[in-house]
Amino acid sequence: MISKWVRQWRIIVIGYVLVLVGFVVPFLMCIQVMAPSFALGFLSLGASVAGSLLGIIGVAEYGQIDSW
Numbered sequence: 001m002i003s004k005w006v007r008q009w010r011i012i013v014i015g016y017v018l019v020l021v022g023f024v025v026p027f028l029m030c031i032q033v034m035a036p037s038f039a040l041g042f043l044s045l046g047a048s049v050a051g052s053l054l055g056i057i058g059v060a061e062y063g064q065i066d067s068w
Helices: 002-030 038-067
Strands: none
Touching: 002 038
16 A cells, blocks of 8 residues: 555656656746757657656546545
């Protein structure tokens, strides 16, 4: 039981970090700290989408554990 709980929180935290990276990288490109490029923009979009999906999956599985 405890290992499933830790696993779900780990998924949620990884999703949060990916969404945060997906926000920070374009922000840094906008204020011209980082040089803007198509690949970097595409990578940040992918990180944001993957983080959102991981967060949703983690929360759904966490809710499933609590309902038992």
